[in-house]
Amino acid sequence: SSQQTQPSSNSKMTREEEEQPSFTAGTPVVDVESTKQFKRWNDFTEFLKRPLLRGLVFVAKTSATYPLYTIISCISFSLFISVVGMATNYELETDGNVLWTPVPSLPVKHGDWVASEESGFPTPPRPxxxxxxxxxxxxxxxxxxxxxxxxxxxxxxxxxxxxxxxxxxxxxxxxxxxxxxxxxxxxxxxxxxxxxxxxxxxxxxxxxxxxxxxxxxxxxxxxxxxxxxxxxxxxxxxxxxxxxxxxxxxxxxxxxxxxxxxxxxxxxxxxxxxxxxxxxxxxxxxxxxxxxxxxxxRSFDDELTRGISEDIPLMVVAFILMGTFCAVTLGKCHKVKSQALLGVGAVVTII
Structure with a gap:
């Protein structure tokens, strides 16, 4: 009959519905493009990780084989870097406008302009x-x-x-x-x-x-x-x-x-x-x-410089206290398992 040969309206599917992928309940949705990007990122991090791990393993083996030389080298290198830094670009900044004023900021820019020849303002006397x-x-x-x-x-x-x-x-x-x-x-x-x-x-x-x-x-x-x-x-x-x-x-x-x-x-x-x-x-x-x-x-700069100079001996005291604490905490009565020198070296590196 005609009713048997004609499809039901409920069974009709549009072209868009036919093109949509069908999913079964419980099947995870996989974004292929995101998966490819994640894989590329993972490969990149693994590529960077290999030389780092090799270097870390080399340092660990060397430190374990020559512990005393390693600690002495770290301390000497830290002191050398400190001396080089203080002898080259080290500068003790005591200017209050630089220390306490956000830079760059509008008040600093205005102050610089007022002090410039462009503004035409006379330079105020030093009170x-x-x-x-x-x-x-x-x-x-x-x-x-x-x-x-x-x-x-x-x-x-x-x-x-x-x-x-x-x-x-x-x-x-x-x-x-x-x-x-x-x-x-x-x-x-x-x-x-x-x-x-x-x-x-x-x-x-x-x-x-x-x-x-x-x-x-x-x-x-x-x-x-x-x-x-x-x-x-x-x-x-x-x-x-x-x-x-x-x-x-x-x-x-x-x-x-x-x-x-x-x-x-x-x-x-x-x-x-x-x-x-x-x-x-x-x-x-x-x-x-x-x-x-x-x-x-110049009172602010002088007092700040004087305060820093008077506090420098406290760095020596702090080093002794921190080094002693690390030596006592990490030290053991064993020439291999003791980590006292490692703690002292860490303190030197931090200071």
Whole structure:
């Protein structure tokens, strides 16, 4: 019949369905292309592995046959490489901008551009700031002013000051110094001793709102935490001096500006730092409580270098401790099974 000769609609298959591969349940799907790529990668790694394994086997056999020579050779080679590295491209970096600033970064690029000739900005002077205090106690008076004069005199008499400051003024050979000594013309200590005989006279002179040359005074630049008579108005420079007297201050500031010439400024800064530290030690020994704090443009680098130099002996101590630990841990009372020298060699290699 016609119904028997015509195929059922459910048994009809499209051309796409006929082309699709048939899978039996439980049969794994194999990606032929991925398998070929994996095989090529495996062959490549095996090819690289063969010389490495041969070299490792050779080193292992040599080390087992000549253990003492191997350890001595490793230690000697490590020390040789260290010496060669320090003698060629080794550099102790202490610049804070390089150590702590991400490089390259936008602030570094901006700083480099500002410092370049293209920007047109003048090179800023090298600042030196000295702080004189008594651990928070009041410093106003003759004694404090005298010690500020000691600091200023030390700054002006340190070797190299005249040659360096000639870049500012080739006649006077003086650099700008801002401190309470400017209340007397030219930081004149003799004039200070002639005019000031008591603490009250010293406070009266240092409470002026203008320096000896008529320049307005900015008290926060020469005093730390100055406390004036709060009942008076300090905005009028024509007020009588009695109305603007200082009641107390916790420190004196000495601000020095050096020409931006590192070749001349850095040696002077180093000599000045050493001289001020000597004066600091002298005052600390006299028991009066006066303390000098110093900050220069090279202070960070100097302190970091000094810290590294002082920590170098710790490397020797660390080597002894680590070497002893490895020798005790890996060592045995057997000339073959003992691995004490191996542990010491590993420590030398790491250091």
């Amino acid at each position: 030196v700031q000295v702080i004189l205090h008594r651990s928070g106690n009041d410093v106003l008076g003759m004694a404090g002013a005298n010690r500020v004069f000691d600091i200023v005199d030390l700054i002006r008499t340190t070797d190299g000051y005249g040659d360096l400051c000639a870049l500012y003024d080739d006649v006077s050979k003086e650099c700008p110094i801002v401190s309470v000594t400017r209340f007397w013309p030219g930081h004149n200590r003799t004039l200070f001793r002639e005019e000031v005989k008591t603490d009250e006279e010293a406070i009266y002179a240092m409470s002026n709102l203008t320096f000896a040359n008529g320049e307005p005074v900015s008290r926060p630049t020469i005093f730390g935490f100055p406390v004036p008579n709060l009942s008076k108005n300090l905005t009028n420079a024509k007020l009588p001096i009695e109305d603007v007297l200082l009641e107390s201050a916790q420190s004196y500031f000495v601000q020095l500006e050096l020409p931006p010439n590192p070749l001349l400024a850095e040696p002077y800064e180093l000599d000045l730092t050493n001289n001020l530290f000597d004066l600091k030690d002298k005052w600390e020994r006299d028991g009066t409580g006066w303390v000098i704090e110093l900050n220069t443009q």
